[in-house]
Amino acid sequence: MPLYRIEAVVLSHRYLGEADKIVTLYSREKGKVRAVARGARRPRNRLLAGTQPYSHTDFLLFSGNGLDSISQCELKESFYSLREDLRRMAAAAYVAELYDLLIEEGENNEGLFFLLLSTLHLLTDGEEIELSLRYFELRFLSLLGYQPQLFRCVHCGSSTKEGPLRFSGQLGGVLCPDCWGQDGRAVSLAQGTVEMLKRFLTTSPRALRVFKAGPSARRELAAALRACLEYRLPRELKSRRFLALVQGDGF
Ligand SMILES: [Zn+2]
Structure with a gap:
């Protein structure tokens, strides 16, 4: 039987029989892989x-036939605190579910692998779980090819440097005041919030700690990115309720 090596993060596991489990992995080399881990419990x-x-x-x-099986594995990093601290665990579960739901098996994207690793580091070490998730959501959408239009009106293409703006998840970007009618569910977005989203696109995860955001910017970021993600999701996220429970609504 052909053997192959991958470097991967475990997205989730599910029990199989008495001692085995099926794991869903996101790997650097092959994207999403499902495999049986015999005896792993x-x-x-x-x-x-x-x-x-x-x-x-x-x-x-x-x-072999059916699911691949894990022959050997060597732990590189356990991200232990993501399984011990409820707030961090809820955030990690949310990230993992998005990978599981929005990425098909066989789609390989090394950038998505490194985004996953850097996000787990932010959620493990950082104090700013909320902004880390917002940063992750925007970069994740971008790597999937759904980067929202932030630099001009997504409908008419006019400059959005001045005046109040709204954000349409369905159209995938900001709307100038003339185009608000294009999406009745578009959410308000202050200029400063749009600027923060633009900076997320060019900032490394390590530099995220310099970002400061007040309550209204946080609400706007969460609403805009949620609208964008939900438009792409085939079903509601199971992890969303857990996240809202431990972090508060609107997180
Ligand atoms: Zn417009």
């Missing part, structure tokens, strides 16, 4: 540590 099993949710692990897999 037994104490002291050699696959136990590397197949926990959010673990960053090197895997050796073999492909």
Whole structure:
């Protein structure tokens, strides 16, 4: 049976029988992969540590009929606090569910792998979980090819440097006052919030700590990015309720 190696993050796991589990991985080399981890729920099993949710692990897999199986794995980073702290856990579950839901198996995008790793680092070490998620959402949409139009009106193309703006998730960008009627569900967005979104596009994750945002900018960022994501989602996110429960509504 052919063997192959991948470096991956565990997005989720599901129990199978008494001792096995099926893991969904997002890998650097092959994108999303589902695989069986035999015996991984037994104490002291050699696959136990590397197949926990959010673990960053090197895997050796073999492909056969049906699902691939994990032959060996070596844990690189456990992201332990994402499984211990409820707020961080809820945020990580949300990120993992978006990867699971919006990316098909066989779609390979190394940028998405590195975004996942850097987001898990932000959620593990950072104090600013909320802005980390907003940053992640925008970069994730961009890497999937859905980067919202922030630099001019998405409908008429006119400059949006002045005046109040709205954001349409359905049209995928900002609307000038003349075009607000194009989407009755468009949400208000102050100029400063649009500028922050533009800066997210060019800022490295490490530089995110210099960003400051007040309550109204946070609400606007959350509403705009949520509208954009929900337009792309095939169903409601299960993790959203958990996130709202531990972080507060509108998070
Ligand atoms: Zn317009």
